[in-house]
Amino acid sequence: MAVLADRRGDAAIASARARDRRRNRRRRIPLLPALLFTIVVTQIPFLLTIYYSLQSYSLYNPFARHFAGLHNYTLIFTDPIFRTALLNTVILTVVPVLLSLLLGLGIALLLDRKVLGRGLLRTLIVSPFLVMPAAAALVWKFTLLDTQFGLINWVLSPFGVNHTDWINNHAKETIITVLTWQWTPFMMLILLAGLQSQSGDVLEAARVDGAGGWQIFRRMTLPHLRQYMELGIVLGSIYIVQAFDAIFMITSGGPGQQTTNIPYYLYETAFRSFDIGRASAMGVVVVVITIVIATFALRTISGLFSEQGMEGRL
Amino acid sequence: MAAAAAAVTVAGLAACASSSSSGQASGQQTITVAVVNNPQMIDIQKLTPKGFSASHPNIKVKYVTLDENTLRDQVTKDVAAGGGQFDVVMIGPYEVPTWAKNHWIDDLSSFAAKDAAYDVNDLIKPIRDSLSVGGKLYASPFYGESSFLMYRKDLLAKAGLTMPAHPTWDQVAAMAKKLNEPGKGMAGICLRGKTGWGENLAPLDTVVNTFGGQWYDMSWNAHLTSPAFEKATNFYVNLIKAAGEPGAGNFSFNECANAMMQQKAAMWYDATVGASVIDAPGSPIAGKLGYAPAPVELTKNSGWLWSWALAIESSSKHKDAAWTYISWATSKQYIQYAGKQLGWASVPPGSRYSTYSNPSYKKAAGAFATPTLNEINGVNVSHPGVSPQPYVGVQYVGIPEFEDLGTRVSQEITAAIAGQETVAQALTKSQGYAVPVGQAHKSG
Numbered sequence: 001m002a003v004l005a006d007r008r009g010d011a012a013i014a015s016a017r018a019r020d021r022r023r024n025r026r027r028r029i030p031l032l033p034a035l036l037f038t039i040v041v042t043q044i045p046f047l048l049t050i051y052y053s054l055q056s057y058s059l060y061n062p063f064a065r066h067f068a069g070l071h072n073y074t075l076i077f078t079d080p081i082f083r084t085a086l087l088n089t090v091i092l093t094v095v096p097v098l099l100s101l102l103l104g105l106g107i108a109l110l111l112d113r114k115v116l117g118r119g120l121l122r123t124l125i126v127s128p129f130l131v132m133p134a135a136a137a138l139v140w141k142f143t144l145l146d147t148q149f150g151l152i153n154w155v156l157s158p159f160g161v162n163h164t165d166w167i168n169n170h171a172k173e174t175i176i177t178v179l180t181w182q183w184t185p186f187m188m189l190i191l192l193a194g195l196q197s198q199s200g201d202v203l204e205a206a207r208v209d210g211a212g213g214w215q216i217f218r219r220m221t222l223p224h225l226r227q228y229m230e231l232g233i234v235l236g237s238i239y240i241v242q243a244f245d246a247i248f249m250i251t252s253g254g255p256g257q258q259t260t261n262i263p264y265y266l267y268e269t270a271f272r273s274f275d276i277g278r279a280s281a282m283g284v285v286v287v288v289i290t291i292v293i294a295t296f297a298l299r300t301i302s303g304l305f306s307e308q309g310m311e312g313r314l
Numbered sequence: 315m316a317a318a319a320a321a322v323t324v325a326g327l328a329a330c331a332s333s334s335s336s337g338q339a340s341g342q343q344t345i346t347v348a349v350v351n352n353p354q355m356i357d358i359q360k361l362t363p364k365g366f367s368a369s370h371p372n373i374k375v376k377y378v379t380l381d382e383n384t385l386r387d388q389v390t391k392d393v394a395a396g397g398g399q400f401d402v403v404m405i406g407p408y409e410v411p412t413w414a415k416n417h418w419i420d421d422l423s424s425f426a427a428k429d430a431a432y433d434v435n436d437l438i439k440p441i442r443d444s445l446s447v448g449g450k451l452y453a454s455p456f457y458g459e460s461s462f463l464m465y466r467k468d469l470l471a472k473a474g475l476t477m478p479a480h481p482t483w484d485q486v487a488a489m490a491k492k493l494n495e496p497g498k499g500m501a502g503i504c505l506r507g508k509t510g511w512g513e514n515l516a517p518l519d520t521v522v523n524t525f526g527g528q529w530y531d532m533s534w535n536a537h538l539t540s541p542a543f544e545k546a547t548n549f550y551v552n553l554i555k556a557a558g559e560p561g562a563g564n565f566s567f568n569e570c571a572n573a574m575m576q577q578k579a580a581m582w583y584d585a586t587v588g589a590s591v592i593d594a595p596g597s598p599i600a601g602k603l604g605y606a607p608a609p610v611e612l613t614k615n616s617g618w619l620w621s622w623a624l625a626i627e628s629s630s631k632h633k634d635a636a637w638t639y640i641s642w643a644t645s646k647q648y649i650q651y652a653g654k655q656l657g658w659a660s661v662p663p664g665s666r667y668s669t670y671s672n673p674s675y676k677k678a679a680g681a682f683a684t685p686t687l688n689e690i691n692g693v694n695v696s697h698p699g700v701s702p703q704p705y706v707g708v709q710y711v712g713i714p715e716f717e718d719l720g721t722r723v724s725q726e727i728t729a730a731i732a733g734q735e736t737v738a739q740a741l742t743k744s745q746g747y748a749v750p751v752g753q754a755h756k757s758g
Contacts, residue, residue, distance in 0.1 A: 059394035060714040062416055147561025148499075148578065163496070168563035168732035252383070254509045255563060255729035256740075271387045273718035274394055 046287070053281035059274035072281035082282065084257045085265040086289075091172065092243060092261050096179035097236045101229065103180065104187025111188070112195040122192075129185040137249035140178050141167065145250075171251050171258045178246045183239070187232045194228030195221070234298065241290070262286055343635045344374040345401040348389050350622055351379045352567065353591050354457055354662045355404070357652060358643060365651050366642050373635045382566075383510045386717070393418035398629040401636045404622050405453055407444035407695075408512075408707065412714045414447040419625040423450045425637040432641045436666045440690055441621045453623035454644040457587055458664030460608070460617035460689035461520060461709075464574070464588060464682075465581040467604040469493055469500075483521065483549065483609040486581070490557035493580040502557030504570035504579035505550065507731040511720025513566040514727050516618060516709040517583055520608060522546040523699035524616035529711050529748065532704050534755040536748035538723070538741050542700075548737045551730050563732040575599060583609070585620065586689055587663055589682035594660035605685040607692075612700050615692040618709035621664070653678075664690055704755075715751045722747045 056068035076082050111122055128136065144151050145166040153164055167174055198221060206216050244263045247253060253260035253268065260268075266286070270279035349355040359377050366375065378400065380388060385404065392399045393413060405413065413419045426434045434442070434451065441458035445451060463486065465477060475489050490502030506514045522528070527543035530536055537543055554562045559573055567588065573579040574592045577599065582588060593603045608617040624640045626633055642648055646668050652661045658678035661669065663686055669675050670687055698708040706712040710720060726740035 059391075060412065060416075060717075062394070147564065148559075148573075163560035165561040165563060165732060168561070168728065168734070171734075252509050252725075254725045255732045255734050256725055256743075258729070258734065268718075268721070271391050272721055273715075274390065275718075 049280045049283050052276055053284050055277045057275075057277040059276060068277060072277045073285070075278055076281055076285055081257055081260065081265065085260045085262050088172075088257070088259065089241060089261040089263075092175055092179070092247075092259070093237055093241045095176050096183060096240050096243075097233060099176070099180040100183040100187045100236065101232055103184045104189075104232070105191050105225075105229075107184065107188045108191035108195055111192055125188060126185045128182050129189075133182065133245035134249055136182060137178065137246045140174070140246075141250045145174065167251060168255050171255060174250060175243070175246055175259050178250065179240055179243055182246075183236055187236060190228050190232045190235075191225060194225045198224050237297070341372050342374065343372060343632045344376055345630075345632050345635050345639055346376045346378060346399065347402040347404075347624075347639065348378045348380065348385060348392075348400045349404045350382050350385050352587075352622070353571075354587070354660070355379065355622070357656055357660065358456075358648075358662075361648075361652060361655060365648070365655075366639065370638060370642075373638060375639060382512050386512070390717070393627055393629070396629045398627065398631070400627055401630040401632050402624050402639060403627055404456065405625055406620050406622060408710050408712060408716070410445050410452050410623075410625070411447055411706070411712065413625070414450075414452045417628055419452050420628055420630075420633065421450045421452060422454060422626065422637070422640070425641070426451060426454075429637075429641055431647075432645060433668075436646065436668050438665060438667060438687075438690060440619060440693060440695075441664065444619055444695060445621060445623050453621075453625035454640050455621040455623045455665040456644055457662035458619075458621040458690060459585040459587040460619055460664075460686065460693055461517065461584060462586050462608050462617060462685055462689050463581060463583050463606040464592065465604050465606065466599065466602055468602050469580045470604070477604055477606050479606070481606050481609045483524070483611050486583075486609045487549070487553050487557070490553060490581060494557035496560070499578055501559040501573065501579045503553065503581040503583065504559050504565065504573050505554050505562065505583060506566045506570065507554060507558075507562035507728055508564055508566040508569070509721070509724045509728045510566070511710060511716060511724050513724060514731070515720055515724045516620075518547065518550050518727060519709040520616045520618050520698075521550050523708065524609075524611045524613045525549065526612045526700040528699050528701055528703050530704060530752050530755075532702055534704060534752040536745055536752045538745040538748050544737065544741055547727070547730070547741060551727070551737050554731055555733070563728045586617075586682065586686040589686070590660050590663050590679070593679075593682060595657045600659075603681060605682050607685065607689060613698070615689070615694075616698070617689040617693055618698075619690065619693040619695055620709070713751070713755065715754070719747055719751050 053072055054067060054069060055065060056071065057065045107125060111118060111125070115121065131139075142149070147153065147163055147165045150166070152166065153162065156162075156164075202220065203216060206220055211219070242263050243261060244267065247259050247261060247264045248267070251259040253264045262282070266279055266282050269275050269282060273279075349359075356379070359379070362375050362377075367373070378388075389400060389403045389405065390409075391397070393403065394416075403419075405419075410419075414421075423434075426432050437451075437455060438458055441455050442451065445453045445455060463477075463481065470477060470489070470493070473489075473492050475492060477489075478485060486503070492502070494500070494502030506517050508514055519529075522543055525542050525546035527540055527546050528537055559565055559570070559579055565573070567584055570579065570582050570584055571588055571591045574582050574588075575597050582592075589603065589605065591597070593600050608615065610616045624643060626636045626640070630636055644665065646666060649661045649666065649669050649672075653672075653674060658672075658674045661675065663669065663679070663683075670683055676683060693708060695708055696706050697703065710716055723744040726735070726744050729735050730737050730740040
């Protein structure tokens with residue numbers, strides 16, 4: 001009897017599970033259009049890109065299109081400019097991300113305190129993030145950094161800095177500055193949210209136990225901010241690795257190839273050389289590299305910042 | 315990605331534009347015209363509502379104005395992919411042969427033949443020839459230009475200098491160094507340094523030609539590291555460093571025109587059309603300018619030849635409306651109209667003989683009218699330098715790959731001007747870009 005009852009129970013559970021599964025499937029139906037849309041706008045273009053990357057296809061020579069096998073990939077891996085662009089992409093991503101994270105942390109800590117006009121300050125500090133990147137780039141290029149009429153040269157002229165061609169003599173630094181300026185508010189907002197979610201009781205308890213300000217920051221605030229910093233680094237890297245507007249508007253990738261990053265080089269290959277085959281192959285290579293790096297970077301970062309790692313270090 | 319997003323946005327906007335045009339009163343058409351942001355093109359946009367739209371209520375003209383480099387990217391992308399975003403595009407002698415061969419633009423001769431008032435033979439011959447393939451006109455010149463030296467007569471006189479009738483580059487360099495006064499914010503000469511084959515390579519290539527250098531010899535061997543090419547490039551870069559405008563790496567036509575008008579440069583070697591900007595009424599230095607032919611070394615002439623001309627995209631759906639617009643914008647009547655509205659000195663020059671026989675133009679532009687015409691007539695586009703060349707073009711190499719190759723080389727030149735690398739380094743890299751392109755032409 002007992003066995004039978006058990007069996008009956010099992011059957012009941014099994015049928016309940018099947019019912020659940022059916023219900024779940026029904027519940028997912030409304031998501032289908034979104035899924036289809038995502039496939040149409042991301043996966044089909046990617047497949048097309050792979051198809052184009054195997055062709056010798058130049059818009060300038062529309063009648064000579066033919067299958068080229070892996071020729072485009074050979075071209076890319078033997079192309080010194082592609083390697084330069086890859087290195088530039090790393091520099092122009094890592095440096096702005098870290099700088100804006102540090103600056104963002106500093107400003108967030110200041111704004112977390114009670115200061116007069118905190119709301120106004122916060123709005124002002126966020127504004128670089130709200131300005132259209134192209135407009136901001138033009139302001140940097142002409143209003144601030146221009147050799148003859150730029151404000152920076154004017155402000156520095158009493159100190160003997162005069163007619164400095166910032167954009168061409170310090171191209172990488174210029175782009176890094178603009179990107180950092182633009183992304184600091186983003187980091188600040190994320191970290192400020194983290195700071196404001198820290199419970200006051202815990203901090204008060206720490207103070208009662210005799211912890212100093214620095215100790216509290218190192219042992220409590222920073223570990224608490226870990227997730228927020230991770231999020232900032234990941235999102236920031238995803239956006240900044242595609243930096244295009246500032247480079248296109250301010251330096252056009254130059255002088256030489258000093259500020260040519262992968263997105264800009266891809267643009268040049270596709271829309272100036274009109275070599276669709278090579279540009280597509282480059283796109284495919286970049287996607288592969290990004291997936292590999294993203295996987296490793298995410299793992300390393302979360303290892304670095306995990307509670308244990310943090311405690312081990314501090 | 316940003317570029318792709320931008321392209322999608324632009325395409326979206328274009329789609330909006332075309333749908334709005336079909337939605338309006340029957341027969342009304344909108345044509346989209348892509349132009350370079352040079353002063354004469356800004357002028358025609360101001361004159362279009364009264365000068366054109368008033369008499370052609372069925373044709374709505376929408377302008378897209380871009381700087382030279384962006385315009386090239388956008389327009390080439392559009393015609394090559396058959397995007398149909400633009401109906402009328404502004405191009406020049408470099409684009410016409412390839413584009414005509416690829417059937418990206420339409421032959422205008424048949425339109426012009428039907429249009430008696432549009433006097434094709436009045437178009438200045440070297441300019442017209444540079445825009446024709448197989449005797450058929452593919453783009454109508456809005457203006458035509460060569461290059462020459464513009465200088466401040468008053469400043470030269472003050473410094474006790476006289477401009478020779480046919481100056482050499484060495485003479486010009488010596489004068490530029492005397493006129494250069496960085497303490498007073500006055501540069502001896504303004505020369506283009508901005509990246510872009512149509513930007514810094516244009517004047518530099520004319521210098522290379524007259525110094526005896528060339529890009530390719532008759533069997534397509536690249537010669538960017540030849541002694542003559544290197545000597546010319548060193549000369550150009552050193553002249554900018556010694557007596558050029560500060561921050562030259564960002565300077566091109568519009569920036570130099572501004573520097574001249576703000577009295578920050580004493581001489582300017584650039585397009586002849588520059589005179590119509592800086593020597594026009596309203597310019598603070600109007601009337602103070604003298605003009606000399608493009609400076610030379612080993613050749614007799616060294617001016618370039620260019621024209622910003624209007625062509626009809628083959629994928630356009632409003633070709634008749636597009637021709638109606640082009641035949642107005644490049645007509646004698648437009649030049650008359652612009653002369654009356656804006657003053658004769660600033661009308662689009664170098665496109666029509668009738669402009670140069672017009673008494674009002676001769677009076678207003680007397681200082682630079684004849685020098686411009688002489689320079690244009692003196693250009694030999696198939697043999698501008700000392701040695702023969704297998705390609706057409708003075709300040710460019712007339713092959714499709716040059717858009718990419720020229721941009722690469724011009725990036726290196728900007729780096730050399732900014733002192734980021736030596737001229738020898740820049741040219742060694744450039745030679746590396748140029749050799750494979752030459753190889754392709756050898757086998758092809």
